[in-house]
Ligand code: SF4
């Protein structure tokens with residue numbers, strides 16, 4: 001490897017020639033502040049917060065985009081550097097709605113942290129404020145232009161997804177960031193993956209908060225509140241309470257949810273096991289009866305919207321299975337209501353999800369019963385759950401380990417836990433389908449070949465029932481695009497089954513998960529760390545195949561009948577519709 005030698009703040013370092021000054025400083029243990037930089041996503045050199053002084057250079061240089069050079073002598077902390085950074089921050093803050101106390105990012109805001117670190121006590125550049133837009137029309141995402149610092153991280157995150165909904169609009173002082181034609185996020189071809197929220201360093205983008213609705217239901221004696229929580233939440237919620245990335249907090253998570261006051265706490269993993277039975281049966285049916293193949297998973301609502309907007313020709317390939325929490329929601333309002341003798345209209349179902357797209361998913365017409373009753377009344381994100389826990393004064397770290405309520409929907413297997421990571425749904429399905437085809441309890445059921453985040457498209461050939469079967473996994477919509485384009489072009493192998501998740505790494509890095517500052521993300525692959533937490537839980541589960549979930553099997557016997565049967569279709573399956581991108585009617589209004 002070609003190396004260069006340089007001196008940073010008197011420390012001599014030797015680094016690969018491909019490094020930037022920012023990388024080299026980190027190697028030397030020197031922190032350079034950043035704001036617009038987000039490793040692997042936004043490397044635009046726009047904010048100038050990372051300026052450093054390079055001897056013999058004519059101007060200060062942005063460390064995040066300046067390549068290292070042999071013999072460079074760099075000062076990251078000179079008086080000139082500090083003064084310039086401070087005045088840059090003051091300028092950014094001069095056109096910023098600084099209501100930190102009421103801001104969703106209070107105490108977790110990269111701009112606020114920098115203002116504190118640089119001891120900004122007064123803003124010397126007060127002047128005209130730019131006109132900003134507040135958009136809370138969508139079910140998933142709120143955009144508050146008064147907090148936007150025009151760093152472009154969201155634009156790059158959306159481009160990295162190869163969706164490109166967000167861009168810079170107008171020029172100069174009138175510049176803003178938003179969808180084309182400055183339409184609401186509700187009217188843009190946005191999939192609500194929330195990757196822009198995860199990228200945003202400040203409070204300009206956030207989920208549509210629905211915690212008040214949950215508190216209201218909990219405090220309403222006429223409501224019976226049933227909460228469920230997705231597998232990926234346990235792999236990240238600890239981060240909200242100071243635990244290291246990758247800490248699995250299953251026990252404390254359930255204990256905290258119980259103390260919020262819901263009547264019943266369940267794990268969406270039950271719904272995930274059920275999904276595998278339904279989806280596996282659907283797949284085997286399609287193989288046997290010449291149905292549309294490859295069949296593609298349908299758990300990720302971001303992916304489903306992406307398909308409906310951008311690849312509607314693949315709608316017949318989608319599994320008709322509802323996502324696990326929607327299945328569980330439908331069963332809570334029917335089977336559970338019957339068993340417990342509760343009027344379904346007084347049941348309030350809350351799903352705690354790592355995902356912002358699930359908020360919009362839960363509002364879909366197709367996910368209501370014939371009277372318009374929703375399967376899931378409210379979806380809150382992992383971040384919202386953490387806020388509720390804080391608001392209730394619960395000391396997360398002091399909680400004992402507890403589990404979900406163990407009646408009706410309490411049991412779950414290791415297969416359902418791994419749903420939260422890319423490759424997890426595929427592996428869970430393979431564990432069950434292989435047993436069914438071989439008609440035995442196969443002792444080898446880990447499919448490590450489908451795991452991991454190194455590539456956004458993975459493929460494998462698996463032997464199922466003596467037959468070689470080709471499968472593929474894509475995570476991120478950029479990966480999905482690559483895979484589907486190859487299928488459209490006829491250059492892909494003939495796959496039987498495909499798993500697609502809308503977010504890179506899968507649900508563990510969904511748009512509703514805790515936000516980590518860019519400085520932390522420079523050194524860690526958060527996708528792999530969080531996934532590890534789920535695989536850890538898988539191996540300690542007494543049963544690791546979905547069809548071994550005895551409560552799921554009793555549910556079929558007592559209530560649903562056959563997998564993919566009439567009742568199962570009524571409650572657990574759905575359909576999809578092509579969506580139009582910026583219809584003329586909308587553009588004409590602008
Ligand atoms: S975005 Fe950050 S700096 Fe701005 S108001 Fe919110 S917390 Fe404060």
Ligand code: SF4
Pocket residue numbers: 141157158161163164165166189190191192193194195196197
């Ligand atoms: S939610 Fe996803 S698709 Fe929508 S703007 Fe953000 S990154 Fe783009």
Ligand code: SF4
Pocket residue numbers: 147148149150151152153154155177196199200201202204205
């Ligand atoms: S919305 Fe957030 S990420 Fe996007 S440009 Fe504004 S501050 Fe940056």
Ligand code: FES
Pocket residue numbers: 033034035036037044045046047048049050051062063064065
């Ligand atoms: S210019 Fe380097 S972090 Fe913004």
